Amino acid sequence: MSETRNIIELKNIVVNYDGEPVLKGINLDIRDKEFVTLLGPSGCGKTTTLRIIGGFAEPDEGDIFFDGQRINDLPAYKRQVNTVFQRYALFPNLNVYDNIAFGLRINNVPKEEIPGRVSTALDFVDLAGYQKRKVHQLSGGQQQRVAIARAVINYPRVLLLDEPLGALDLKLRKEMQIELKKMQQQLNITFVYVTHDQEEALTMSDTVIVMDKGTIQQIGSPQDIYNEPKNAFVARFIGESNIVHGVMLADRLVSFMGREYECVDGGFEPNEPVDVVVRPEDIKIRQKNEGIMTGVVETVTFKGVHYEMIVNVSGVKWMIHSTKAAEVDAVIGMEITPEDIHIMKKSEYSEVKEVPFAENGGETEFEEV
């Protein structure tokens, strides 16, 4: 990966709207021909970041480079990027053909070249034969495809997509996720995709950029983001997780819930307070007094692929995902392997629950239940 060039570089981008910081110094390199997703909750600055790349918003500070050239002052219409807008923004007065041909005509592409390219673009989005349709006669999914065709027909170097699947139903959204990924590979260009849907991000992306409150929380592959979340925000936003307060005693040795556990992380200060993350699906249900923790099952919810159980371990609720259900009120053992105990540095997202465990009554609670 490292030999590929960066097509877009953002250097210390700061944006304020009416005195409110929207982006607080974004540094971001996007490699050529990569599928990059900006992921975060609404208001995290992901759309603003996209608009800065597209030329629709100006940073108050910082520089933006395209292919090594500083393009801060380059207006949107001169940039080699095209956008698929959130609500598609198809021209309602034009039919499908004229919408798709719009960019070619504006850029003075030879007239005889246009019909061929439009029908190629329509084939590409699987809408062959829709040339004459009016935009309002199309379903949401079809409008979406026209918007994609209208953008990619101009051979952009980078395609920006602003939550393009947000208005579609779940099934169609899943189909489109796979198709978009395929399209990106076929076109062999860079996609910069904005979404608040973590599953979408994990499904499609080469690189996920998790954002919150105008800062980048983590950049990494979907696997990295999921398996090695950098802080409590990322862990909570991507998938479900159990996060508890812990103390790193030494490399590969962490203390939480009043006990010491083996883990695989290191590089912390001795006795550094940390957040400990365990994914619900990484906890195995065992017999009482087997495993590394014991708890009482409070609720069991059927979720389709698995059961979701809330287990009370000494007053701390743990979530477990398992294909096998336990009985409510049953006392169970929980097994977690050292590889599944993820250690994160404390951050502003850590919940401050540093009540020393032993003083809390400790493990004796179970016997009373």
Add this chain to the structure above:
Amino acid sequence: MKKYESFPVSPVEKKRRRKRERQAALITSPYLLWMIIFTLIPMIFVVYYAFTDATGAFTINNVKGLLGLEKETQNVIQSGTFIRLDFVKIFWRSMWYGAVATVVCLLIAYPVAYFVSQMRENRQQIIITLVMLPMWMNFILRTYALMKMLEDTGIINTAFTKLGLPVIHMINTPFAVILGMVYNFLPYMVLPIYSVMSKMDYSLIEAAQDLGCNRMRVFTKVILPLSMGGVVSGITMVFVPSVSTFYISQKLGGGTNEMIGDVIERTFLTETNYNVGAAISLVLMILIFICMAVMNRFSEDESQGGSIIV
């Protein structure tokens, strides 16, 4: 890959739709009744009078007389010679004044509507209120005030004289009549255009920029075509009252710039010739209708609704 077609309508949904239609008919019935009594029936009367003579017998000579085709009918003799000689001239003058006033209104209103729609919300409201403010004042009062201002001894020429400038004769000229129309009807051009522009989806403008449009192209390719609905409405709402006005031309035109509205008023009230008056009204109505239909046809491909006629 399957296509996503729209769903067929179920019988239950059909029934529901029919019920909604019945409810809609019930709610609109007072208005329909009003239209029948005060629009449809009077129209029938107009048509009836236009095609009958003083004895009530059917004739097409009223209309023919207006167009200068029938010179010796009883009606023409009764209503004097002006119809035969001047009707066509007065008619063209009305159309011409109406068209000029409409174009001037459009040239003023379009940029105003555009720039106001780009402003911040609360400023938009202030300016739109200012645009509508004159409409809160009586139409006759407004025209009368304008008349006083334009007179040779009016406020404008008094100011000119004090500044050592020559008096400009304005009252009783075509300029005064058209100014009166523009002044009175300008809000009717601003409001529909503004209304379309302020509702325009801003992402369409960004989409155009994204696809390579500079500011000029964004305007000609997106803003202008998408605002055509408002323009058509505005033209209709200015052109129709301009062509048929009589008060403005009387007060500001001083009798030498007589318009078709004046002739209709005179034929009905002074000469009490209902047959010829009705015939003039009918011809005017049909010609306005044709103008509007032609314009709507021109803008049909471009407009996004907002048009109020045909």
